[in-house]
Amino acid sequence: MIAIVTILITLVISYFLFTNFYPTFGGDITKERKEIYKESPQYKNNKFNNTLPVPKDLSFTETLSLAYKFFTTKVPNARPKKDLNVKTVDSADVANYNKESRLFWYGHSSFLLQIEGKNILLDPMLGKVAAPHPLMGANRFNTKFPIALEQLNKIDAVLFSHDHYDHLDYETILKIKDKAKRFYVPLGVGVHLEAWGVAKDKITELDWWQNTKLDNLTFVCTPAQHFSGRKLNNSQSTLWSSWVIQSKQDNIYFSGDSGYSPHFKEIGDKYGPFDIALMECGQYNQMWADIHMMPEETAQAGLDVQAKKIVPIHWAGFKLALHSWTDPIVRVKARAKELNLDVITPEIGDEIIVKDTTNNTTNWWENY
Structure with missing residues (x-):
């Protein structure tokens, strides 16, 4: 009994030290911030909430059961057999670009958007693993990127x-905190950026349905049905969202993560x-x-937001669920065909012209 108690105490202390002093966990919401967030319709009982009563709060036993299933279930075709091919983007072309709006996919949910002469990053996650430490997660499916962050001559905004x-x-x-001019985030997420050295006056936090301007661009923070948290004791302490990005010529939707x-x-x-519309489809x-x-809901959500075409995202990056890595794209394409919805399936690094209605993308994943 003494040995078991000693082990448990050691684990608790180790967790406390790891989460409080290892920088990847980010910051914690202060009492002062909580007072501000109480003004949000989404903030109740000291945490942010979805409009519907989800997600379900799991018991400790249910959490352990879910974790055990995730780490012990063998998933056929869970990863591509080799690193995904990445189309290289010429840095000079990016630096001098000032034509119609376009996107470059970095894999998973990350994009470079060039619009109105500006470079905007959407959920830029170029890390090796989706975890607080390299030993706590599997490597991403691509080791290279279309254009390195260091090669971007400017970053006007990050969402x-x-x-x-x-x-x-x-x-x-x-890599981007000093180069990026502005950061736009849902309520609370700024606390992590500040903990990592981003100047507070460069961060704009928005609640659902709030909007802000960047010259001729409008960013609208819109709802999503998800959750948040970077460690066990700060779940739901920051808000989650989708985004609407508007110029005089273009109207773009970025779903973030969300249930239907x-x-x-x-x-x-x-x-x-x-x-x-860049629509979550995976994990x-x-x-x-x-x-x-x-995936079938992703296609329906594309119709719901009135998208002329969708790009499935949140796949082809990491193994974070128990489906094969190609299951999302195969299923969403099949359902979208039934719904007569156009689906763009770029390889990582392909140029995506926002207003281009020509879909010449291929089933490239079949090569892996």
Whole structure:
């Protein structure tokens, strides 16, 4: 009994030291911030909440059971057989670009958006693993990127959807914190950026349905059905969101992470139609269907937001669920065909012209 108690105490102390002093965990919400967030309709009982009563609070036993299943279940074709090919983007072309709006996918949910002469990063996560430490996660599917962050001549804005490790990465922030001019985040996420050295006056925090301007661009923080937290004791302490990005010529939707819910139709009614929608499609399971859409729901959500075409995201980056790595794209394409919805499936680094209605992308994943 003494040995067991000693082990438990050691584990608790180790966890406390690790989460409080290892920098990747980010910051903690202060009492002063909590007082501010009480003004948000989403903030109740000292945490942020979805409109619907999800996600379900798991008991300790349920959490252990879920973790055991995740780490012990063997998933066929869980990863590509080799590193994914990446199209290289010429840094000079990026630096001098001032034409119609375009996107470059970095894999998973990360993008470079060039619009109105500006470079905007969406959920830039270029880390090796989606975890607080390299030993705590599997490597991403691609080792290279279309253009290194160091090669970007400027970063006018960075948008984050929430604070999970596969979207908000410590090492990535260290690379861009001095170069990026502005950061736009849902309520609370700024606390992590500040902990990592981003100047407070460069950060704009928004609640759902709030908007802000950057010259001729409008950013709208819109709802999502998800959750947040970077350690066990700060779940739901920061808000999660999707984003609407508007210029005079273009209307873009970025879903962030979300379960399927009525908010998609509400966003479509308020801000649609969209020239293109970047829609979450991957890392799902029936056990957590309320916070991650099934591929068939992704296609339906594309219709709900009134998208002229969708790009499935949140796949081809990391193994964070129990499905094969190609299951998301195969299923969403099949359902989108039934719904007569155009689906763009770029390789990492392919140029995506926002208003281009020509879909010449291929089933490139079949080569892996």
